[in-house]
Amino acid sequence: MLDLTGLSLHFGALRVLDGLDLKVERGEVLGVLGPNGAGKTTLFNVITGVHRPTAGEIRFEGRVIGRQRSWTRCRAGIGRTFQVPKPFTGMTVFDNVLTAAVHGAGLSFRTAARRAGETLELTGLASRSELEAGALSLLDLKRLELAKAVACGPRLLLLDEIAGGLTDRECGTLLSILTTLREREITIVWIEHVLHALKSAATRLAVLHGGRFIADGAPETVLADPTVQDVYLGAVD
Numbered sequence: 278m279l280d281l282t283g284l285s286l287h288f289g290a291l292r293v294l295d296g297l298d299l300k301v302e303r304g305e306v307l308g309v310l311g312p313n314g315a316g317k318t319t320l321f322n323v324i325t326g327v328h329r330p331t332a333g334e335i336r337f338e339g340r341v342i343g344r345q346r347s348w349t350r351c352r353a354g355i356g357r358t359f360q361v362p363k364p365f366t367g368m369t370v371f372d373n374v375l376t377a378a379v380h381g382a383g384l385s386f387r388t389a390a391r392r393a394g395e396t397l398e399l400t401g402l403a404s405r406s407e408l409e410a411g412a413l414s415l416l417d418l419k420r421l422e423l424a425k426a427v428a429c430g431p432r433l434l435l436l437d438e439i440a441g442g443l444t445d446r447e448c449g450t451l452l453s454i455l456t457t458l459r460e461r462e463i464t465i466v467w468i469e470h471v472l473h474a475l476k477s478a479a480t481r482l483a484v485l486h487g488g489r490f491i492a493d494g495a496p497e498t499v500l501a502d503p504t505v506q507d508v509y510l511g512a513v514d
Contacts, residue, residue: 294330307480356427374393396427484502
């Protein structure tokens with residue numbers, strides 16, 4: 278579904294991403310780990326068109342997308358959440374998700390309203406649909422961030438630390454939503470520091486360090502890798 282080849286992003290002499298190669302297969306839940314500053318969110322920004330890569334190629338479902346605008350990639354089927362939720366705080370929860378369906382997916386108002394309602398049911402926000410988004414708790418803000426991304430109709434969903442700051446119980450709620458999304462054949466790439474949540478969902482892990490992937494494979498194999506334990510697990514203990 279997603280194929281990155283030689284992907285680099287440089288800001289002057291700073292090499293944030295340095296010749297990355299990565300393939301994401303349809304139906305996977307790929308977990309991306311790495312210490313702070315490893316380039317994880319920057320990777321998402323390049324995939325979604327916030328930053329144009331210095332070098333390399335991005336293919337989504339076989340098509341080169343490296344020069345497409347962010348909104349074009351969104352309508353093509355790439356959705357994302359942000360590490361810090363970005364609601365339209367003066368609008369209702371329903372109108373936040375409706376806006377995503379209209380502008381992110383390009384749906385008519387009637388179709389978008391139906392999708393917004395269905396998405397709020399899926400994410401457990403239906404009872405809060407008329408609340409202003411700025412009044413939500415952290416869990417509900419995370420749910421809203423996810424709902425907006427899902428309302429865009431992605432086939433590839435990029436999640437940026439969506440479990441951060443949640444309790445174990447709240448993580449369980451989030452994981453049940455992600456299970457439903459996977460059953461709907463949405464491919465997921467998930468940056469996360471909450472390891473127990475990530476291990477519950479991921480079919481594969483990749484570890485980013487210094488702008489490069491240093492490990493990629495089955496979760497138990499990657500987490501047992503001495504290099505990973507040194508540069509990542511040691512950093513978060």
